[in-house]
Amino acid sequence: MELTRKRTELKKLRGYDFYQSLGSPKKVLAPMVQMSELPFRLYMRKQGVELCYSPMMISKHFHSSRRFRKRNLHFHQKDRPLFVQFAGNDPNVVLKSAQYVENKCDAIDFNMGCPQQRVAGKGHYGSFLLDTEEDRQLCVEIVKKLDQNLIVPVTCKIRLIPSSEDKLVGDIEKTITFAKQLEKAGCAILAVHGRTRFNKGRTMTKTNWGAIARVKESLTIPVIANGSVKTFQDYKDCLKESKADAVMVAMGCLDNPLLFLNKGNDGELNWEKERRVCTKEFLEFVFEQQKEKQLLVVKEKTIRNHIYHIVGKQFFRAPQLRERLSSIEEMVKAVTELDQVLTQKEKEKKNHEIENEKENEKEIKVEQIENNQKELEIEKEKL
Numbered sequence: 312m313e314l315t316r317k318r319t320e321l322k323k324l325r326g327y328d329f330y331q332s333l334g335s336p337k338k339v340l341a342p343m344v345q346m347s348e349l350p351f352r353l354y355m356r357k358q359g360v361e362l363c364y365s366p367m368m369i370s371k372h373f374h375s376s377r378r379f380r381k382r383n384l385h386f387h388q389k390d391r392p393l394f395v396q397f398a399g400n401d402p403n404v405v406l407k408s409a410q411y412v413e414n415k416c417d418a419i420d421f422n423m424g425c426p427q428q429r430v431a432g433k434g435h436y437g438s439f440l441l442d443t444e445e446d447r448q449l450c451v452e453i454v455k456k457l458d459q460n461l462i463v464p465v466t467c468k469i470r471l472i473p474s475s476e477d478k479l480v481g482d483i484e485k486t487i488t489f490a491k492q493l494e495k496a497g498c499a500i501l502a503v504h505g506r507t508r509f510n511k512g513r514t515m516t517k518t519n520w521g522a523i524a525r526v527k528e529s530l531t532i533p534v535i536a537n538g539s540v541k542t543f544q545d546y547k548d549c550l551k552e553s554k555a556d557a558v559m560v561a562m563g564c565l566d567n568p569l570l571f572l573n574k575g576n577d578g579e580l581n582w583e584k585e586r587r588v589c590t591k592e593f594l595e596f597v598f599e600q601q602k603e604k605q606l607l608v609v610k611e612k613t614i615r616n617h618i619y620h621i622v623g624k625q626f627f628r629a630p631q632l633r634e635r636l637s638s639i640e641e642m643v644k645a646v647t648e649l650d651q652v653l654t655q656k657e658k659e660k661k662n663h664e665i666e667n668e669k670e671n672e673k674e675i676k677v678e679q680i681e682n683n684q685k686e687l688e689i690e691k692e693k694l
């Protein structure tokens with residue numbers, strides 16, 4: 312796919328025509344601030360992902376700062392199909408931001424899902440725009456504006472609208488009404504995170520895939536289900552239960568980048584070792600890309616976060632290795648060493664177990680000999 316497209320080359324597709332033009336992707340990498348960045352997106356495409364979202368870009372900053380744009384969003388010709396996600400509450404600012412990148416991606420996604428009080432709450436965007444009818448109409452206006460003015464389709468990501476009785480639970484009817492309004496405004500594909508904005512952190516419960524199914528049934532555009540997918544089996548269950556066209560995964564892919572390949576599922580043998588192999592592969596991949604100068608910007612903090620997720624706490628408990636995560640090259644070496652250290656530890660553990668077994672056998676034999684001797688002595692005495 313070409314990295315850039317000209318305005319005149321495109322006939323704008325919507326709904327299933329658009330979805331099919333992308334190859335009807337089923338396995339989707341979720342938008343993730345600081346995580347679904349270019350290196351991880353490219354790596355995940357090698358692990359079965361068929362569509363990626365950029366991290367959320369706050370349109371106010373993206374629009375006003377060239378530096379922000381350069382530092383926070385990177386493109387690559389192999390990184391397609393790609394939806395670039397924006398958050399905001401001013402139709403003109405969201406549109407202007409989107410216009411900077413519309414010829415380098417396949418769709419512009421409008422974020423109505425971010426639940427973070429510190430950012431989205433303060434700035435009044437993301438899922439904080441779902442609470443009142445007035446704000447929901449503002450979202451509809453933004454989507455309409457994007458659809459009417461961009462060369463690429465506009466897509467949306469929402470959460471369930473909280474019910475007035477219990478904020479942890481979604482008001483399905485309200486969510487359906489809103490989803491229909493988004494569709495009418497020009498939304499080409501809708502991603503639904505089946506939880507409300509209050510359903511997070513310590514109070515988080517399992518995603519309501521049934522609610523996503525209700526939304527899907529009431530629309531004619533493709534729907535992407537999101538939430539609570541940690542294993543390949545979850546992916547299959549979610550597809551079935553939500554009746555969605557595709558499944559979007561965030562945390563599950565951070566913890567196990569091989570999820571969509573049906574590898575490294577819970578309880579699978581040797582997964583701990585696989586994790587390290589996977590991390591090394593990811594780092595080596597990033598390192599190679601860097602060497603080839605294809606990816607000029609790789610944030611090491613982001614890479615460290617990925618190591619943390621994939622390898623787990625294990626790595627960060629090894630201070631001598633932790634201190635060495637200063638460059639990608641060093642990280643590759645450190646993970647290799649961790650692999651060696653842990654393999655050595657595993658070997659030692661096994662040797663120890665073998666030694667213990669031998670000791671036990673020896674003791675049993677000695678006991679048997681002693682018993683035999685005792686029996687002989689008793690026999691002798693009898694004689």
Ligand SMILES: Cc1cc2nc3c(=O)[nH]c(=O)nc-3n(C[C@H](O)[C@H](O)[C@H](O)COP(=O)(O)O)c2cc1C
Pocket residue numbers: 341342343344345346365366367396422424425468504537538539540559560561562563
């Ligand atoms: C580290 C992280 C960053 C996230 N950043 C974004 C974001 O930029 N935009 C967005 O719409 N959702 C964001 N989310 C939410 C996810 O896209 C997803 O909706 C949520 O994690 C539920 O999916 P999961 O159960 O597969 O993790 C983020 C989630 C995580 C864990």
